[in-house]
Amino acid sequence: MSSTELLDQRASNEGTARIHRLLPSEPWEPVTLAAHLDQHGALVQHPSSEQWREATVGEIERAGLVGRGGAAFSTGRKLRALLAHRGRPFVIANGTEGEPASMKDRVLLARSPHLVLDGAALAASLVGAAEIIMVVHREVSESVDAALAERRRISLDSTKFRVVTAADGFVAGEASAVVNWVGRGVPIPLGKAPRMTERGRQGRPTLVQNVETLAHLGLVGRYGADWFRQLGAVDEPGTMLVTLAGAFVTPGVFEVAIGTRTSDVLELAGGPSTPIQALLIGGYFGTWTPASAALSAPFSASGLGVGLGAGLVVAFPAAGCGVLETARLVRYLASQSAGQCGPCKFGLPAIAEQLELVAQGVPVRYEDLTRWVDEIEGRGACGHPDGVARHIRSALDVFGHEVSEHLAGRCSASERRSSLAVPTQGVW
Numbered sequence: 001m002s003s004t005e006l007l008d009q010r011a012s013n014e015g016t017a018r019i020h021r022l023l024p025s026e027p028w029e030p031v032t033l034a035a036h037l038d039q040h041g042a043l044v045q046h047p048s049s050e051q052w053r054e055a056t057v058g059e060i061e062r063a064g065l066v067g068r069g070g071a072a073f074s075t076g077r078k079l080r081a082l083l084a085h086r087g088r089p090f091v092i093a094n095g096t097e098g099e100p101a102s103m104k105d106r107v108l109l110a111r112s113p114h115l116v117l118d119g120a121a122l123a124a125s126l127v128g129a130a131e132i133i134m135v136v137h138r139e140v141s142e143s144v145d146a147a148l149a150e151r152r153r154i155s156l157d158s159t160k161f162r163v164v165t166a167a168d169g170f171v172a173g174e175a176s177a178v179v180n181w182v183g184r185g186v187p188i189p190l191g192k193a194p195r196m197t198e199r200g201r202q203g204r205p206t207l208v209q210n211v212e213t214l215a216h217l218g219l220v221g222r223y224g225a226d227w228f229r230q231l232g233a234v235d236e237p238g239t240m241l242v243t244l245a246g247a248f249v250t251p252g253v254f255e256v257a258i259g260t261r262t263s264d265v266l267e268l269a270g271g272p273s274t275p276i277q278a279l280l281i282g283g284y285f286g287t288w289t290p291a292s293a294a295l296s297a298p299f300s301a302s303g304l305g306v307g308l309g310a311g312l313v314v315a316f317p318a319a320g321c322g323v324l325e326t327a328r329l330v331r332y333l334a335s336q337s338a339g340q341c342g343p344c345k346f347g348l349p350a351i352a353e354q355l356e357l358v359a360q361g362v363p364v365r366y367e368d369l370t371r372w373v374d375e376i377e378g379r380g381a382c383g384h385p386d387g388v389a390r391h392i393r394s395a396l397d398v399f400g401h402e403v404s405e406h407l408a409g410r411c412s413a414s415e416r417r418s419s420l421a422v423p424t425q426g427v428w
């Protein structure tokens with residue numbers, strides 16, 4: 001892309017939240033390899049040059065790219081950790097997308113597969129990987145296969161790619177669960193230590209990176225850190241994909257510059273379809289936030305004061321019952337644990353039951369509920385209980401008035417239908 005085109009891109013993004021770095025502007029047309037190479041050219045790599053590796057990782061650090069899979073960890077730091085290791089690592093592209101209401105990874109892989117594949121190829125060249133494993137949601141595995149076939153026809157990649165259909169279930173996308181799924185066919189987390197970057201697949205260092213992160217990585221590899229930073233906030237640079245779900249006129253997946261006013265982000269989906277009371281920001285592990293506080297704030301972790309997770313934003317109607325919604329979600333999340341740690345095995349089902357009683361207007365000891373939430377935190381082999389605890393705490397806070405009503409046997413909601421997808425199948 002020439003600098004004039006870059007300036008044009010900035011100008012066309014001014015005054016609007018609509019951006020097309022990752023997703024093409026034509027709806028639902030996958031970008032072919034020919035069109036992709038036409039737009040971006042081939043990604044230049046010098047895997048045998050130590051200097052090239054250093055310079056490229058330095059550029060990625062300078063770009064300030066952080067993971068788009070939920071934890072917002074620095075991609076540059078992760079790559080640097082891999083550079084320090086000897087041995088033939090693996091690269092795993094995580095397109096599991098276990099979050100039921102999120103669609104962004106599937107949309108990205110279906111529409112711009114070559115951006116992700118480029119990013120994975122670049123990561124593999126940087127760390128000297130033996131193999132790249134694309135773990136992708138079943139709905140897009142054919143698209144990824146087709147894109148790889150296009151690349152093989154012109155011998156584009158030097159590292160071997162393999163496609164693995166992701167396992168179902170909320171926890172299946174956790175990094176060590178993905179490694180376990182690829183290696184043993186068991187999508188259960190392996191625990192927090194050792195880090196996957198030290199000992200992952202087959203005991204070798206393994207880079208697990210979300211597919212959107214890889215798409216950004218490929219673009220930074222081409223256009224550099226300054227280009228990446230042209231959009232986004234100074235402390236949270238770049239763009240990100242968001243899934244706007246729940247009470248929107250046209251829910252869907254959109255790309256936004258981080259730091260855009262939150263109300264402008266919501267307008268991409270036509271705005272709320274009904275008056276809303278709250279937004280769930282960051283997904284099912286995310287944080288409920290009052291709509292009034294969020295709308296004028298920049299859409300960034302520092303602007304909203306909450307993590308953006310994997311970019312899921314749910315609009316919750318003013319007429320809905322936040323207590324009932326939370327009870328439904330927590331019951332689902334409790335059903336998703338691998339059941340191998342105390343907080344998940346005993347804590348989550350007990351908390352879900354308490355919340356269901358509150359939702360039904362049955363009096364419970366509120367102190368027990370909050371104490372149990374405190375007790376599950378930090379005690380699991382993965383971040384599942386911590387994510388659920390964060391979600392519940394914010395719900396008890398934002399829907400505090402409704403909780404008090406329920407504890408007194410009343411419900412002020414006029415709408416008791418669920419706003420959020422809670423799958424009943426595909427869990428183990």
Ligand SMILES: Cc1cc2nc3c(=O)[nH]c(=O)nc-3n(C[C@H](O)[C@H](O)[C@H](O)COP(=O)(O)O)c2cc1C
Pocket residue numbers: 066067068069070071072073094095096097098099170171172173174175176208209210211213214382383384
């Ligand atoms: C319970 C749980 C589920 C997760 N599910 C996903 C997922 O579906 N996709 C994903 O990319 N990351 C998921 N993650 C985050 C991964 O563990 C890991 O941080 C991420 O894939 C790393 O890539 P990134 O740095 O590019 O974000 C999950 C984490 C937890 C604790």
Ligand code: SF4
Pocket residue numbers: 171188189190191336337338339340341342344345379380381382383384385
């Ligand atoms: S904390 Fe829960 S989900 Fe995570 S490994 Fe333990 S039982 Fe499984």
